Amino acid sequence: AQKVTQAQTEISVVEKEDVTLDCVYETRDTTYYLFWYKQPPSGELVFLIRRNSFDEQNEISGRYSWNFQKSTSSFNFTITASQVVDSAVYFCALSEARSGGYQKVTFGTGTKLQVIP
């Protein structure tokens, strides 16, 4: 069965500090997707990134970067020079393929990030 672990429940950083959110996953599939979603205080779920299991290239998007390592089953998320607007709950998620193209997405428990001005 698939499982996503986000060991950090809450993190507080001072604005402009860098912060890394950890995500460790378990799956028996060789083909899967990993995601990060942001949930700001307003409550909606905002898609940030998708990575498929065959692509271990790290990705950078502005102040955000992601480090995918299959050897350790980790998909960590780093925010550089954090800002108050980054304060949110961040969810890591795993999707496994099923027959017919359907995929089931399982979420981690989330990491609440508070950026202090």
Place this chain on the structure above:
Amino acid sequence: EPEVTQTPSHQVTQMGQEVILRCVPISNHLYFYWYRQILGQKVEFLVSFYNNEISEKSEIFDDQFSVERPDGSNFTLKIRSTKLEDSAMYFCASRGLNTGELFFGEGSRLTVL
């Protein structure tokens, strides 16, 4: 940019009442989902729907829950007789054929008194 829309944004109901939460997925998407998030907790999978039938459902999705796609656009979640523990944010999501990520609506907050 196309988006998933959900109504109502907030519903308050008495225990034992029926509730229907509505969702309009992105128009060319084929896979539809309902997730639930009890306040401050994780996002939990309820059910997925494809080709006019349930693909998979979780233990949470018992006989009190049902889903329907009554026309070409709406996707509904019905709770037949609400319980206090059904109070949560309910998220609808949809996914296209060639995309991996789910696109979520803004959620419907259900409060059962």
